[in-house]
Amino acid sequence: MRQYFKNIYEAIATILVGMGVTWRHLFTRAVTVQYPHVKRELPERSRMQLFVEMDDCIGCMACQRACPVDCIDIKTVRAGKEEDLGETSNGQKKRLHVVQFNIDMGKCCYCSDCVFPCPTGAIRMTPEYEFTTYDRSSLLFKFATYTPEQISELQERERKEKEAQAAARAAKLKAAEEAKKAAAKNDETKSE
Amino acid sequence: MKKSNIPESQFELQVPESLKTEEMTISMGPQHPSTHGVLQVILKTDGEIINSAKPQIGYLHRCFEKHAENITWHQVIPFTDRLDYIASMNNNLGYVIGIERMMNLEVNERAEHLRVVVSELNRIASHLIALGTYGLDIGAFTPFLYVFRDREKILDLFEEISGARLLYNYIWVGGVAYDAPEGWREKVLEFCDYFEPKIKEYNDILTYNKIFIERTANVGVIPAEVGISYGVSGPSLRGSGVNFDLRKDDPYSIYDRFDFNVVVGKGEMGTVGDTWDRYWVRVDEMVESVKIIRQALENLPEGDAKETVPRNIKVPAGEYYMRTETPRGELGFYIISDGSKMPNRVKVRSPAFCNLSVLQAIAPGVMIADLVAIIGSLDIVLGEVDR
Amino acid sequence: MEPLFQFFNNLFPFISDWPEWLAHTVVGVVTVLLLFGFVALFALFAIWLERKISAHMQDRLGPMEVGGWHGWAQPIADAIKLLVKEDIIPAMADRTLFKLAPVIVFTAALAGFAVLPWSQDFIPADLNVGLLYILSVSSFAVIGLLMGGWASNNKWSLYGAMRAASQMISYEIPVALALLAVIMNAGTMSMRHLVIAQSGNILDWNVFNFFPLTAVAFFIYFVASLAEVNRTPFDLPEGESELVGGFHTEYSSMRFAFFFLGEYANMYIVSAIATTVFLGGWLAPFEALNFIPGPIWFVGKAMTLVFIQMWLRWTLPRLRVDQLMYTCWKVLTPFSFAIILLIGLWKVL
Numbered sequence: 001m002r003q004y005f006k007n008i009y010e011a012i013a014t015i016l017v018g019m020g021v022t023w024r025h026l027f028t029r030a031v032t033v034q035y036p037h038v039k040r041e042l043p044e045r046s047r048m049q050l051f052v053e054m055d056d057c058i059g060c061m062a063c064q065r066a067c068p069v070d071c072i073d074i075k076t077v078r079a080g081k082e083e084d085l086g087e088t089s090n091g092q093k094k095r096l097h098v099v100q101f102n103i104d105m106g107k108c109c110y111c112s113d114c115v116f117p118c119p120t121g122a123i124r125m126t127p128e129y130e131f132t133t134y135d136r137s138s139l140l141f142k143f144a145t146y147t148p149e150q151i152s153e154l155q156e157r158e159r160k161e162k163e164a165q166a167a168a169r170a171a172k173l174k175a176a177e178e179a180k181k182a183a184a185k186n187d188e189t190k191s192e
Numbered sequence: 193m194k195k196s197n198i199p200e201s202q203f204e205l206q207v208p209e210s211l212k213t214e215e216m217t218i219s220m221g222p223q224h225p226s227t228h229g230v231l232q233v234i235l236k237t238d239g240e241i242i243n244s245a246k247p248q249i250g251y252l253h254r255c256f257e258k259h260a261e262n263i264t265w266h267q268v269i270p271f272t273d274r275l276d277y278i279a280s281m282n283n284n285l286g287y288v289i290g291i292e293r294m295m296n297l298e299v300n301e302r303a304e305h306l307r308v309v310v311s312e313l314n315r316i317a318s319h320l321i322a323l324g325t326y327g328l329d330i331g332a333f334t335p336f337l338y339v340f341r342d343r344e345k346i347l348d349l350f351e352e353i354s355g356a357r358l359l360y361n362y363i364w365v366g367g368v369a370y371d372a373p374e375g376w377r378e379k380v381l382e383f384c385d386y387f388e389p390k391i392k393e394y395n396d397i398l399t400y401n402k403i404f405i406e407r408t409a410n411v412g413v414i415p416a417e418v419g420i421s422y423g424v425s426g427p428s429l430r431g432s433g434v435n436f437d438l439r440k441d442d443p444y445s446i447y448d449r450f451d452f453n454v455v456v457g458k459g460e461m462g463t464v465g466d467t468w469d470r471y472w473v474r475v476d477e478m479v480e481s482v483k484i485i486r487q488a489l490e491n492l493p494e495g496d497a498k499e500t501v502p503r504n505i506k507v508p509a510g511e512y513y514m515r516t517e518t519p520r521g522e523l524g525f526y527i528i529s530d531g532s533k534m535p536n537r538v539k540v541r542s543p544a545f546c547n548l549s550v551l552q553a554i555a556p557g558v559m560i561a562d563l564v565a566i567i568g569s570l571d572i573v574l575g576e577v578d579r
Numbered sequence: 580m581e582p583l584f585q586f587f588n589n590l591f592p593f594i595s596d597w598p599e600w601l602a603h604t605v606v607g608v609v610t611v612l613l614l615f616g617f618v619a620l621f622a623l624f625a626i627w628l629e630r631k632i633s634a635h636m637q638d639r640l641g642p643m644e645v646g647g648w649h650g651w652a653q654p655i656a657d658a659i660k661l662l663v664k665e666d667i668i669p670a671m672a673d674r675t676l677f678k679l680a681p682v683i684v685f686t687a688a689l690a691g692f693a694v695l696p697w698s699q700d701f702i703p704a705d706l707n708v709g710l711l712y713i714l715s716v717s718s719f720a721v722i723g724l725l726m727g728g729w730a731s732n733n734k735w736s737l738y739g740a741m742r743a744a745s746q747m748i749s750y751e752i753p754v755a756l757a758l759l760a761v762i763m764n765a766g767t768m769s770m771r772h773l774v775i776a777q778s779g780n781i782l783d784w785n786v787f788n789f790f791p792l793t794a795v796a797f798f799i800y801f802v803a804s805l806a807e808v809n810r811t812p813f814d815l816p817e818g819e820s821e822l823v824g825g826f827h828t829e830y831s832s833m834r835f836a837f838f839f840l841g842e843y844a845n846m847y848i849v850s851a852i853a854t855t856v857f858l859g860g861w862l863a864p865f866e867a868l869n870f871i872p873g874p875i876w877f878v879g880k881a882m883t884l885v886f887i888q889m890w891l892r893w894t895l896p897r898l899r900v901d902q903l904m905y906t907c908w909k910v911l912t913p914f915s916f917a918i919i920l921l922i923g924l925w926k927v928l
Contacts, residue, residue, distance in 0.1 A: 007402070010402045011402040011403065013402075014400055014402045015401070015402065015403070015891075015894070015895060017396050017397075017400075017401075018396060018397045018398075018894045018895065019891070019894050020396075021393060021396050021397045021894070022334060022397070022636040022890065022893055022894045023636075023890070025334075025637070026632070026635050026636050027635075028638060029638075030634075030635070030639050030640045031341050031344075031638045032638070032639050032640055034640070034643055042351070043351055043352045043355070045351070045352065045353075045354065045370065045373070046351060046355050046356075047355035047356050066266075066267070067267075068267035068268075068270055068271065109270055109359070110356060110359065111269075111270035111273075111359070111361040112355065112356075112361065112369075113266065113267065113270065113361065116369075218734050218735075223823075224823055225819050225820050225823060226820040226821070240738075240900050327896065328820060329820050330820075330896040330897060331811060331812070331814070331818060331820060331895075331896040331897025332894070332895060333633070333637075333893060334633075334636055334893050334894060337637035337638065337639065338638070341638055397894065398896070401895070401896060403812055403895055403896045403897075403898055403902075406898070406899075406902055407896060407897075407898070407899055407902075559899060559900060559901070560738070560821055560822075561815075561818070561821050561897075561899045561900065564820055564821050
């Protein structure tokens with residue numbers, strides 16, 4: 001019987017305590033911010049959208065290898081011998097045309113593993129977070145500035161260069177072989 | 193199993209054949225508000241009383257273990273984030289320490305301290321969610337938002353140190369990804385000061401509320417031996433009065449240096465091991481975590497936490513089982529290496545999975561509302577159950 | 580009809596020149612439209628209020644965008660959304676019952692408004708058993724809930740409906756007994772006369788009469804009425820964390836809106852009954868405040884109780900089924916019996 005009344009008393013008392021808490025909160029300031037009107041400033045380390053400074057990219061593909069979900073897709077073309085692509089901001093010489101640098105932010109898992117291996121600090125995470133779209137394909141960010149014509153031209157040149165190199169190598173080999181043959185012939189004639 | 197007092201034979205006689213009752217099978221979930229994700233429980237009920245409850249899992253299976261076999265040692269770390277996505281730091285820590293022990297790698301002091309601080313902060317954040325969603329399961333909505341308000345402050349701290357709010361990828365083999373920014377230590381201490389009085393507020397509005405006690409005390413009692421035999425661990429086991437905490441019993445990182453208590457359930461409001469005890473263990477553990485954070489920050493050495501992080505990892509061939517205490521219990525990584533740059537096998541011993549398995553043993557005889565309370569008190573995260 | 584006719588006659592003297600049948604019809608239709616308009620407006624306002632109160636109690640702001648000032652137009656936008664949404668009826672549902680259920684719930688709620696005394700003169704129907712009538716029609720709603728839960732052909736809905744039926748029928752008893760304690764004293768069941776019997780100042784109100792007996796009766800009535808209208812901590816029939824959505828799991832669009840409207844109308848009705856019976860209806864607490872018109876006092880007092888209902892909802896967890904029954908049969912009912920007994924003794928002595 002005592003327990004019965006004690007229970008009723010406790011129920012009412014604790015409910016009143018709880019109501020006191022909510023009553024106090026009725027008059028405290030809200031902790032939320034009105035998002036599109038007020039924007040919180042994010043810390044500089046915030047890992048949101050990926051950004052690539054193409055002037056600094058040397059096309060080493062370290063980020064592509066580091067990515068656990070394969071969201072980075074890089075294609076490079078070797079620069080010509082007398083071509084000068086300039087230097088990166090930390091003084092490394094660029095030897096490759098980075099003709100394609102695609103990041104599919106729809107696949108990205110925001111781990112920032114690609115940022116650390118970059119030797120020139122070209123790829124980095126930015127605090128920019130408002131890049132939602134209605135179309136999934138527009139989450140594919142293309143950082144390379146080469147036009148398709150330029151790319152095909154460069155690739156054509158690379159192919160030709162490679163062919164030329166291969167031809168040169170073949171010619172060299174042939175020449176070497178011929179020289180060998182000639183030498184052998186010479187030897188033969190000498191021995192005769 | 194509870195049964196009505198009417199003898200069965202008499203019951204049979206009284207009910208005409210056309211009105212005979214039978215068990216109702218209900219599928220609770222995967223789209224149910226209080227299954228904490230995509231758990232499905234097949235219930236067999238007799239009115240409100242549950243005769244059997246069978247958890248069905250696999251709706252969130254993401255092949256973590258198979259993934260881990262096809263990516264490098266380091267690339268696995270972001271995937272461990274996604275196991276128990278509300279205590280990512282603790283998951284990082286378990287996997288990373290496993291690799292470090294296989295490689296015999298020394299971690300510098302500052303990094304060790306930072307690791308402890310972030311994983312204890314994450315423990316608080318995780319327990320806060322457990323508290324809030326538990327209130328939600330019982331029907332109280334407001335505490336849920338109070339705990340989210342405070343968890344948000346922890347996430348702000350994490351955002352500052354690691355750049356991410358949920359999936360941190362912060363603890364790396366050999367150290368941590370970033371050193372703490374300037375002023376971070378003071379901010380954490382400030383948070384500790386802010387947070388301790390808030391626990392009283394949670395207690396006022398939820399813990400000691402008579403309705404809450406009535407709903408949780410004496411419900412879903414896990415006796416200690418049942419808990420142990422089902423492999424329950426973490427706060428769910430400690431709620432049953434078993435003093436088992438890997439931070440004390442099998443210390444990793446630098447946990448052996450700190451002074452803290454292992455909280456165990458005492459059956460204050462009902463029986464030892466009921467849902468209220470499990471809930472209370474979490475509340476009290478947050479206080480202990482604040483203690484650990486204070487001690488770790490007090491002795492935080494100067495220096496650079498990043499310096500020992502190696503670039504390319506090759507783990508010597510061998511096997512290792514690393515277990516750590518996450519907010520949900522014993523998280524084990526069983527790692528097999530063949531000496532290459534990818535793991536040969538990573539098996540996860542998931543605490544939430546083992547904790548969930550005890551549901552079948554304690555569910556029969558309770559009411560539907562109690563089942564919700566029990567699932568909530570086990571604090572499962574389906575990302576970890578299904579992996 | 581007489582006081583109502585008098586009321587309109589005072590406002591518009593020309594209607595007494597009309598033939599009686601016409602005048603009475605016009606008065607009746609206008610009153611119904613007024614009440615319906617009030618219910619709709621009240622529901623919109625209460626929804627907005629509930630969202631704002633809950634938000635501020637939880638350190639949030641709630642709706643802020645629609646309509647400009649503190650999102651006042653949000654419930655209107657929600658209502659429009661609900662009205663134009665696709666109407667989904669589950670394939671295996673009992674279509675007739677499924678469609679009928681929300682109508683019954685709403686009708687029951689609206690019917691209760693017929694006997695609420697807004698002021699000395701404005702009372703749509705001054706029945707001599709007004710209190711009995713209102714108790715009867717408001718428990719009519721349970722048929723609608725049961726119907727909806729059954730017709731949905733969903734197990735969760737069925738659970739919700741069964742809980743609703745058992746809960747609402749059980750809690751009728753403490754509600755009726757608590758009111759009986761006052762009726763015994765006043766000796767009337769007419770809503771109007773109940774209020775008139777309380778005239779004077781605040782201490783003549785029934786809640787302070789026989790202090791503390793009627794105050795306890797008021798408390799019992801208030802708690803039991805929470806269960807009557809399925810509000811926390813007795814919101815088991817819909818308890819979303821257990822039963823997904825309870826009896827309205829399968830309802831959407833306009834039919835759901837009707838359930839919702841019925842729920843809020845019921846909230847107002849139980850508060851209005853408490854106001855009438857315990858808190859002096861349209862009467863001002865002090866003579867000096869008599870210049871404020873009666874309807875404002877009446878709505879104000881009822882809104883205060885509605886606010887307390889909301890306040891409780893955003894503070895408390897939910898009871899379990901057996902605890903719900905325990906509270907009803909082992910706490911509220913015995914206490915109300917005791918109060919009736921004590922008031923009876925008091926009267927006799």
